Amino acid sequence: MGVSKKEIRIGMIGYQFMGKAHSHAYRDLPFYFDPKLKPVLKVVSGRNESAVSEAAEKMGWESYELDWRKVIERDDIDVVDIVTPNHTHAEIAIAAAEAGKHIITEKPLALTLDEARQMYEAVKKNKVKHMICHNYRFAPAVQVAKKLIEDGRIGKIYHFRANYLQDFIMDPEFPLVWRLKKEVSGSGSLGDIGAHSIDLARFLVGEFDEVVGTMETFIKERPIGEMAGGLSAKSDKSTLGEVTVDDAVTFIARFESGTLGTFEATRFAGGNRNKNKFEINGEKGSIRWDMENMNNLEVYIADDEPGLQGFRLINCTEEVHPYAGAYWPPGHIIGYEHTFIHLIYEFFNGIADNQQPAPNFEDGVKNQQVLTAIEESSKSKRWVKVSDF
Amino acid sequence: MGVSKKEIRIGMIGYQFMGKAHSHAYRDLPFYFDPKLKPVLKVVSGRNESAVSEAAEKMGWESYELDWRKVIERDDIDVVDIVTPNHTHAEIAIAAAEAGKHIITEKPLALTLDEARQMYEAVKKNKVKHMICHNYRFAPAVQVAKKLIEDGRIGKIYHFRANYLQDFIMDPEFPLVWRLKKEVSGSGSLGDIGAHSIDLARFLVGEFDEVVGTMETFIKERPIGEMAGGLSAKSDKSTLGEVTVDDAVTFIARFESGTLGTFEATRFAGGNRNKNKFEINGEKGSIRWDMENMNNLEVYIADDEPGLQGFRLINCTEEVHPYAGAYWPPGHIIGYEHTFIHLIYEFFNGIADNQQPAPNFEDGVKNQQVLTAIEESSKSKRWVKVSDF
Amino acid sequence: MGVSKKEIRIGMIGYQFMGKAHSHAYRDLPFYFDPKLKPVLKVVSGRNESAVSEAAEKMGWESYELDWRKVIERDDIDVVDIVTPNHTHAEIAIAAAEAGKHIITEKPLALTLDEARQMYEAVKKNKVKHMICHNYRFAPAVQVAKKLIEDGRIGKIYHFRANYLQDFIMDPEFPLVWRLKKEVSGSGSLGDIGAHSIDLARFLVGEFDEVVGTMETFIKERPIGEMAGGLSAKSDKSTLGEVTVDDAVTFIARFESGTLGTFEATRFAGGNRNKNKFEINGEKGSIRWDMENMNNLEVYIADDEPGLQGFRLINCTEEVHPYAGAYWPPGHIIGYEHTFIHLIYEFFNGIADNQQPAPNFEDGVKNQQVLTAIEESSKSKRWVKVSDF
């Protein structure tokens, strides 16, 4: 059988939770969609040979490297995918940009706003395409929300409220993994999950004007466990180490549009495994979405006829809904992993068409500005202008 | 048939929305419960004779007065019930206290914190019983939540988040009713509905330490309509007047217990007719409640067996649930009006037993402190200590 | 204050669960609505003097009688309200009709179809007004459903499915109360709760054509307790008696309209305290309702625009919704007891206007025909034409 679609060859740095999500998306993309470039899983890198070789085998990568620099040096790589802990993003991305590779990276973009800006400069200077994995934008239901807003169906937006609630570190015996160390992760719930809510807000409502928030670490010390990636790890109870990031953050915001925002991101909301939800109230309608039922969008349309007004529960699995037509008949739901397929689809088509897709490093920088402003406001106990950073 | 239960004679000042809710509660109380005092609906007062006489007839009051002072002067009145607009609460309450009447009043307690404190001084000095109508405490489901917390079933509380969302003034043609004028109502969504969320937070979590928030008036001018009470009114489009209260407020808080709070009160949340909801996340469990399904409480218990953990949807209509046994068999739900019956029940029993029930004027003062701190923080754009007021 | 509205004087036979619901409705009706006749709670009857006198006092009846015949003989009674166990309905109703009293009775109409028909003949012959308490018709949300259907908004109805699920007798120690004895109650879940689903089906879809069903008694013997009314009773474990009614019934139906029906009524559905729900699927739309959230109606409108189709969750608490305007602002929910207020409102207005309201004894007869056909089909194990009875 003849295949002549142009290939795009990927080198992935890292192979844990996000590496798995990305690898799967590369594999599934051509099955469901017809992207302009066909992904080839060329090489994955990691420092632990037995682990990285096993991951390569399991996830379908052609080869592996022990040093990420080798991946960047390789001529047979078009895209560098960065799924390592946050403190490594900048160095890798800048090197990849200088090597002329297109770049896709996990969020948050970097440890600091400075780093983030350097990364963005690097990709602009080297004229490569870039993307940051705010995958939740790509749930079909969120795309429907976006379209409603763009089409003026919601009108002026008065309120945006978002919670991102998890509970996986509530046990004080949960160990001090890298996500709990500031020097590796930058921040805690703020940058890990709050950043997703901030991205959804920017996507749907526009830019933040000012913020005020407060961060809290409920459990200050934890057993020192293995520091490598992954959400779970065995703990060594004999020694405790300091948690240097926030367990929770709550903040309020004003957007340039005049919208009021209310946000909360926490890993201490028992019973909420991964409740990433938002609500929008506008002049002409309201929208509600919750990742735990990600296929549904709730939409209220103010000019529905009197007596029959109410939130509509829309199962966004029909051909008319973005991306949904590629899968199954209506009502046959998709899941978390599919959001990555859609993101990669847009990335590859952007590369093919020489168009820069979003969210990209510019979005990453703007997101990091908001993160920085929140951290600053948590210290100064004042409202902070996002544009001051 | 012989009846010898001691009566308690009520004089109600005002007769609109809240007057209706209170009147109904007095009528229904002895039907469902066995309070220690039997209410007698003695007199209702209002300035418009045809309206107040019609209200008296409709709601079952024995007589009416056109001047509220007459009510307070009457010897056959034990309790004065204040359901007039907010700016009148202080004068009436202080006069009633000095006349030795027990007092029940709608919330917020007063226009200002100063007034509120004077009211509280007056009831203390005159040794009368007092109550403020934060009725939502008395939903059976909220009482179940309270008991779970008191029994240590939730553990240390990390998060309290509350929304009180309405949409009844979103239409710019909605007139400038008294609730939209600061000199009559004190504030807008903040004191009207935000005060309820604050009360629930104080009831369930404890005292506020500090707050920061922001208030917004989305529609600055509205048609001048009739200024008398009531939520709806006909508008006169020819003249516009200034809206002098907030349409929406969003704020975050820290409690003395270390709990983080996130709050939003708005009248601009389309599709939310009266969504008064809160969520609590604690060390050992979580709780969710929503007034629109007020008979249900959602409870997550962290030490439920692995694999079977999840929010329980508890229909609080069983005999084991507070107040619920007085009504119908399990599953036959009650509504908004019943919360007032429970509140009045506690008030009358408190009077009979010479015990001061809650929420009372002290709660009203503390609530008003929080309201004041939020208003101040909205101006100063800083966190504000509640104890500074 | 002058009142000159014509009174309607009620004598109620029985005073347990349903007596309480009816008494409350009489008391509340003039508070919320403006019926053409003003109810006077004249007399209640029961055989146990201390119990009936206490009930009279508690529920606000002017007097009591120990013999129901006395109530019927009294000249100062316009309406006889029958809330006694089912086996007494016929005798009382026929006597009341012959005495020229209007009659309202609990469901099911009678023990047998023969009795039911005699009752219907009696009210017709004596030209009195009559009503049967299928109260669920009168939930505002159900009225909205009715109007949608009548207005052609649902189109041809393909499916009606109803469950009425309870769990109050699942404990084998629950005693042999009157509801579990065929000679007193006629049937079990079939006539007690299945009859409600049948009434809702007749109200919304039309007449049944044929049915086939099966009845089951999961617990065949129970402790003999007090046989008097009431849903709960203390059990005497020493002696067991036979349960002679069905614990559960499931049946399917064809309606004259061609609609297919699926029904289930059971007292053995753990966790379902009083789940009375139905769904309708029609050519142009679908409807869902559940008594446990009785203020809401879910409506799907097939010609909503593509991409935004979904069930609307309509909170039927607005002025535009039937009966709802008499209560509170939108979003402030009502409960079970209010359905009785609406039913009584229609009954009294019917009497005042000399119009026969529904549901009435004719509906009771037709309902009993369906009950009889189901019982027969459960025995014969065949489809049974309802018109054969």
Added chain:
Amino acid sequence: MGVSKKEIRIGMIGYQFMGKAHSHAYRDLPFYFDPKLKPVLKVVSGRNESAVSEAAEKMGWESYELDWRKVIERDDIDVVDIVTPNHTHAEIAIAAAEAGKHIITEKPLALTLDEARQMYEAVKKNKVKHMICHNYRFAPAVQVAKKLIEDGRIGKIYHFRANYLQDFIMDPEFPLVWRLKKEVSGSGSLGDIGAHSIDLARFLVGEFDEVVGTMETFIKERPIGEMAGGLSAKSDKSTLGEVTVDDAVTFIARFESGTLGTFEATRFAGGNRNKNKFEINGEKGSIRWDMENMNNLEVYIADDEPGLQGFRLINCTEEVHPYAGAYWPPGHIIGYEHTFIHLIYEFFNGIADNQQPAPNFEDGVKNQQVLTAIEESSKSKRWVKVSDF
């Protein structure tokens, strides 16, 4: 990189909706799980060369054949996967069995019970492993339900009620596709979706004893469109053809265990895209599941402490839940397609271990017995013993 896991080579007959679901499962299986055999997508067959070659390319099959017999003749095929319309299952499966291939087929097993039995005989005689794709068993939440029942946590089961509601053919212009012709599909909603509910019932409750049901075709004639597979097709309005299968079926059942069953399967339930739901009520607990929120299971446990009883909403995405640990952290949901991965996993492990997994052709036969009994009861209008067929 060295790989030495034993391969299992698949030949798939057909390539439409179900072919896509199966192909995806083969691709994803080794990515997420560690099955004992590694699938190789060897060959796919179809009669339309351009379509089958495109499908092979898109879905990752190594080659294609135009005649299904070629697939069976090939030595390099271990498993034959049948995803063609129902009328072809028997011939293909019997040929495959005789060629010694393991067989997996879509449901229903065959057009008729006779065919189904011949198929089962063939696989038994030729000692090959066999499976039928009742994929919904393999939702993690359904597996949790199964385990609860097996562990005695639900006790004796009183009720099983299931709806399978779709709406994709409600438009009278929807064409006469193969699923609407009895000679190709055997039956309509009964065998297509009702068969899934029957399988879930057999899996969770046990064998059916007797049934009575009724089938209906609401739209008797439809435009003749393309008859090939697929759920959607363009219609040619000029000619109408007869719909020879049921649009809807509703039936009740008694199980050998004494459980009462209520079932409905329809393609005429507007707003329900693919609502496959069931409820179980047992002595000690209840269970609810709905495919539209397939990651959740609702469980009621009767001996939960009084006052805190209620359905738990369990998000079955934790490591402790069957299959879920292979995917993402808790709360990151999976979708429809994953049920097929789990089914294939069990099939391949069964082959590797020489153990016959379920559901298999025996289940297919028993399912078809129930389908046959329902069809017969719809004609005879009587209860029918399943064992009579």
